[in-house]
Amino acid sequence: PVHADWTLLTKWLKNDLQWDGLIVTDWADINNLYTREKVARDKKDAIRIAINAGIDMAMEPYKVDYCTILRELVEEGSVSMERIDDAAARALRLKYRLGLFDHPNTTLKEHPDHASKKFRKEALESAVETMVLLKNENSLLPLSQGTRLLVTGPTANSMRSLNGGWSYTWQGHLTDSYAKDYNTILEALSATFGAANVSYVPTVSFNNEGHYEDETVSDFAPALKAAEKADVIVACIGENSYCETPGNLTDLHLSANQREMVKALAKTGKPILLVINEGRPRILADIEPLAQAVVDVIIPGNFGGDALALLLSGKRNFSAKLPFTYPREINSLVTYDYKVSEEVGKMEGVYDYDARVNVQWPFGYGKSYTTFSYSNLHVDKHQFGPSDMLTVTVDITNTGSVDGKEAVLLYSSDHVASVVPDNKRLRAFDKLALMPGETRAVRFTIPASDLAFVNAQGLWTLEAGDFTLSIGPLSATVSCSESYTWTSPNI
Incomplete structure (x- = not known):
């Protein structure tokens, strides 16, 4: 359970990302470590695990013994005063940032636009x-x-x-x-x-x-x-x-x-x-x-x-x-970025994705009272490195007879990866208004690191090889010239 996960809460979030905010549990979720998830023996054990994992504030709706038990854990040496000080500092820091020491109460007159x-x-x-x-x-x-x-x-x-x-x-x-x-x-x-x-x-x-x-x-x-x-x-x-x-x-x-x-x-x-x-x-x-x-x-x-x-x-x-x-069916609840190994026609013996997953309407589907056409897809770099920026442009034309807005979606697809790649990933989007007959260019600029994925070691990596960038019916192939792995989740 995340409430007991030191790697996620402390190493990745607080230490690696240098995030200085406050982690609060949901309703009674420290109790759930022993009543539901069974990773703790009792409430005292659950509090010890959660606080040491990085929880700063507990939502305890049922009893008032939480603070008493936590103090016992500190006096016994099971939870350090350093951990208590860190949690208290995070709570105080957030209150200062919210201005609660200067304005502890919120009044409606301070928010004149509310329900305006x-x-x-x-x-x-x-x-x-x-x-x-x-x-x-x-x-x-x-x-x-x-x-x-x-x-x-x-x-x-x-x-x-x-x-x-x-x-x-x-x-x-x-x-x-x-x-x-x-x-x-x-x-x-x-x-x-x-x-x-x-x-x-x-x-x-x-x-x-x-x-x-x-x-x-x-x-x-x-x-x-x-x-x-x-x-x-x-x-x-x-x-x-x-x-x-x-x-x-x-x-x-x-x-x-x-x-x-x-x-x-x-x-x-x-x-x-x-x-x-x-x-x-x-x-x-x-x-x-x-x-x-x-x-x-x-x-x-x-x-x-x-x-x-x-x-x-x-x-x-x-x-x-x-x-x-x-x-379309109850066993076909999937995300749009399913793995390429689930697609049809990749190789003999692969599961038939369409036969197993029956879609009523796909992600990104939506009609209008007008029609749009896509043309002139261009990528400024066909070869790029891990630190580069990619600029993608495409022209959109309202080919119908009424005004309309079109949501333009940019996808990427990794051809080969050390972990089975997704069939596509949404990388950027925009919406533009067009009058009948009007053509406008849409421009996306994305860092190459957006094409990275989390590898088997839990690290973000961008591997050398080919990618397809697609918008509507158009696509272009670009190539990463070298591989790079980030040692911090903050890429």
């Missing part, structure tokens, strides 16, 4: 910039004014879902009462498209008094009836708020209730827009083909409903890319 119009505008902008358009068949989106909408599903009229856990309360269960002045998805769509054009039938609702996945299912008939008068069905699916252990899952599938709701609505023949709002990728492979459009809003906060309405109406354009790999 300025910050609300930035919160709205953040929500607009982070929603991902994953599917848009036959240009269902944007929706034109006058479009009649049937809004349904458990996340449609919930501020709790928009904010998630650790927001207004731990599990977020009181959010709807605290955030009632903001718009849910339903309220924002009604304001944007007109209340007369928006009908709402919950169909599946969250039971906020119980577990976060407790759902109430009503008769589907009212929703099916309402769909007859709708042009588009907006099915708002996903999760209620949760966090930490109460939110743990044993199955990544979206709830059967919600999936059955979508299947029933699909039988009406009306186009379906799936609005996904969840904190992790819930499996929905059986209902995705039933939808003409899919948007993942990814817990956007109080202004999520307003941001979604702006995007669906075309007043703003989607520009976000998916920040994780969205699996």
Whole structure:
């Protein structure tokens, strides 16, 4: 456990990196060294191990005997006064840096921008910039004014879902009462498209008094009836708020209730827009083909409903890319930087990566109401050394008919390494706004050390050999002329 790891906490962090901050445990985690991880005999043994490993402050929520036991350990010589002095100095240093000796209390008047119009505008902008358009068949989106909408599903009229856990309360269960002045998805769509054009039938609702996945299912008939008068069905699916252990899952599938709701609505023949709002990728492979459009809003906060309405109406354009790999099956939850040995076609006998890992949408995927093309990829050095800087440029053109923003991602791939290399690693990214027909150059400057990896000895190393740098569909090969290994993690 990290709370007992001297190498990580003291050698690497404090000594090698010369980091002079304060290390604090999480909730009761010194106790967990003996109650859960079983690396200590009892509480006294756990305190000895943790403090000597480098812990400076303990979060002890249950008893007041921690200080008494720690003093006993010092008097017995099991914990040195030097270690106590170091921890105390780190606590005092942090308090001085925070100005707590001059201003021990924080008052609202000292922060006039808190919850101000300025910050609300930035919160709205953040929500607009982070929603991902994953599917848009036959240009269902944007929706034109006058479009009649049937809004349904458990996340449609919930501020709790928009904010998630650790927001207004731990599990977020009181959010709807605290955030009632903001718009849910339903309220924002009604304001944007007109209340007369928006009908709402919950169909599946969250039971906020119980577990976060407790759902109430009503008769589907009212929703099916309402769909007859709708042009588009907006099915708002996903999760209620949760966090930490109460939110743990044993199955990544979206709830059967919600999936059955979508299947029933699909039988009406009306186009379906799936609005996904969840904190992790819930499996929905059986209902995705039933939808003409899919948007993942990814817990956007109080202004999520307003941001979604702006995007669906075309007043703003989607520009976000998916920040994780969205699996199609429960055994396909992987990171984007999987090892090259897991890919298809490398050599005979290698496991078939595509057969074992079935992806719904890959990392970095995201659509827009316009299109972009990439050209003229250039790297300033084809041969480089460990201390060099690499400058990569590429031209991006808006080839569509509306304004848009494109997130430009630079990846590197190591051809051969002493430890099996990742298939690719994200090295830099930028987002730029382009008008129709406009072309702009994007410039990335990265140190060669960014291409290093941690070797079998736990040290950062850059090995001589070839690398591929890629942006969009374009790529270039560069070569490192000599190997170098850093003896400190501070490269």
